[in-house]
Amino acid sequence: MAAPKKYPDDLRARAVRLYRESDPKPTIRRLAEQLNVHHEALRNWIRQAEADAGERHDRPTTEMAEENRRLRAAVAFDAPGSPTRRGDAAPSASSDGDAPTVT
Structure with missing residues (x-):
């Protein structure tokens, strides 16, 4: 979660x-002091x-x-070992007490 903004958007735009x-x-520096x-x-x-204006x-x-933030989140979601990775089967414990196996 991102930190809360210190300055409101309308102040930034103004x-x-x-x-x-x-x-x-x-x-x-002088304008910043005035604001x-x-x-x-x-x-x-x-x-x-300036970047937004080209x-x-x-x-x-x-x-x-x-867009980069959205793509990074999607990649993290699909990363190997991610508990929420799509298509991965949950490990199940074997009945003889050995290490869990993936089914």
């Missing part, structure tokens, strides 16, 4: 919009918005990141 619509561009958010959080939000190619878009 902060990115303020930065992108400003001319000249404010320093990220009472950490400057690295604001920098990451701006970089993600302006950056050094990080995945939000859509790509969500």
Whole structure:
């Protein structure tokens, strides 16, 4: 389970919009102080918005990141030894007390 978000989505959207619509561009640190958010959080939000808009190619878009998360979960579900793996038979104990066998 993911950690709860420290900043609400509407604050994030407003902060990115303020930065992108400003001319000249404010320093990220100063804008972050004005909005009472950490400057690295604001920098990451701006970089993600640029990736989502196709302006950056050094990080995945939000859509790509969500797809990767979904695929990783599906692969983990199908991993050998996973207790929830589809198609695996549950081990059963033999009647003579030996080690369990897969049926």
